[in-house]
């Protein structure tokens with residue numbers, strides 16, 4: 001659920017005391033008005049309301065972004081921020097759960113992984129140098145394979161649909177609220193090169209676990225039928241719902257993240 005939405009629902013309807021009493025059932029609890037006083041234990045001030053702190057063990061570790069750069073096809077340096085894989089997250093892509101079944105021989109899912117944490121010379125180059133580096137994972141599968149939403153680790157509530165349209169071929173982008181080191185952080189997931197988005201899905205809708213996102217295709221990547229799956233963290237202060245599609249993947253709005261930091265483990 002949107003944090004702002006929770007706050008709006010609760011404003012003027014609950015007291016700090018009520019928040020403290022509902023502390024035991026924090027997952028479904030509503031925030032309370034602060035009214036200049038301290039938030040109760042287990043709650044944090046957020047603007048003029050209190051929001052629940054994550055319970056012990058429920059939030060993920062803090063992810064740090066670092067600067068990197070690579071040369072584009074014209075030889076110019078492109079600088080960006082990126083969030084490398086945390087050392088405690090397994091490097092083996094086969095240990096993670098994806099929104100489509102593995103489509104490679106031997107039960108492997110990923111044909112091309114994340115390399116924006118690598119120095120320029122170790123990043124992927126397309127045959128025509130039209131793209132440099134790879135900010136997600138490529139998952140080959142048969143055209144038309146259903147893509148089913150798999151919630152991210154430490155996710156709160158359902159995913160919200162942010163974008164349906166042409167970006168990486170036909171693309172769906174969803175917004176996910178994650179508990180990270182005692183804070184609420186927003187991440188987006190980009191599903192690219194779809195054959196088609198799920199019928200009827202549109203910006204503002206919600207997708208729960210197992211809901212249909214779309215189907216695997218090769219739009220924007222002719223003859224290379226695969227799902228491009230990319231995770232990005234929304235920068236603090238960015239009102240991501242108000243940004244147009246191309247800005248959702250722009251460095252000033254979101255920071256690209258090794259998907260192994262947020263994808264669920266099997």
Ligand SMILES: [Zn+2]
Pocket residue numbers: 134136137138227228229
């Ligand atoms: Zn890709």
